[in-house]
Amino acid sequence: MTGRLANKVAIITGATSGIGKATALLFADEGAALVLTGRRAALGEAVANEIRSRGARCVYVVADHTQAEDCQRVVDVALKEFGRIDILFNNAGIVTSGTAETTSDEVWNNTLAINVTAVWRMCKLVIPHMRERGGCAIVNNGSDWSVVGGKNALPYVTSKGAVALMTKAMALDYAREKIRVNAVCPGDTFVDRWLEKGYFADSDPVTLDDAIEEASAYIPMGRFGLPEEIAKAVLFLASDDSSFVTGHLLLVDGGNTAQ
Numbered sequence: 624m625t626g627r628l629a630n631k632v633a634i635i636t637g638a639t640s641g642i643g644k645a646t647a648l649l650f651a652d653e654g655a656a657l658v659l660t661g662r663r664a665a666l667g668e669a670v671a672n673e674i675r676s677r678g679a680r681c682v683y684v685v686a687d688h689t690q691a692e693d694c695q696r697v698v699d700v701a702l703k704e705f706g707r708i709d710i711l712f713n714n715a716g717i718v719t720s721g722t723a724e725t726t727s728d729e730v731w732n733n734t735l736a737i738n739v740t741a742v743w744r745m746c747k748l749v750i751p752h753m754r755e756r757g758g759c760a761i762v763n764n765g766s767d768w769s770v771v772g773g774k775n776a777l778p779y780v781t782s783k784g785a786v787a788l789m790t791k792a793m794a795l796d797y798a799r800e801k802i803r804v805n806a807v808c809p810g811d812t813f814v815d816r817w818l819e820k821g822y823f824a825d826s827d828p829v830t831l832d833d834a835i836e837e838a839s840a841y842i843p844m845g846r847f848g849l850p851e852e853i854a855k856a857v858l859f860l861a862s863d864d865s866s867f868v869t870g871h872l873l874l875v876d877g878g879n880t881a882q
Contacts, residue, residue: 810876
């Protein structure tokens, strides 16, 4: 590895699996010290232990980012353990489905709470500490549905569209303070949680064969993305390799939105 994040401290939310875990491992290999969050304690500690075994510094914080006090606690831990915050990757989120008529108030409110409000709150909390240092980076996890619509996914699409414009607005607000704000926008990415009941709004788990067949039919590259591929895009946006990039939505979607 090239050490592109040497001497940097990064917070990664939702780091227990999938894109968050892949990004945490890559950041560790690139020299970052890490504060990882998530609601699944056993998985989070396993990721943290794997990172420590590679010689990187890492702490895991059990956190539900819909709760303001949990968000504050994550920032407090980062400052206590490492003294600063250089990078924030707002990765925690949920996938929900429904139309205007079928979406319940509970699903709507919960989707916005984790996919939008938690992103804003974490940014609000870290920006004062980033301002003191300058040269810091925030990466929000959007979606290819941040820039195009999707059927039967109203709450999710709404939330990811909000992330896109939140990213652009914050980029303008803090550009002169040397805080870059960008978003990675993955297309369908194969993560192990797809196979769990409840990942898609309490629906039945997705079978791997069905997922592969579906992807080959509509994604130009004929497959789903891998978490490691998304992690490399996050690394670009978080590192000095993108030092003149802010307010950008980096699509990593196998060509899906080019259609």
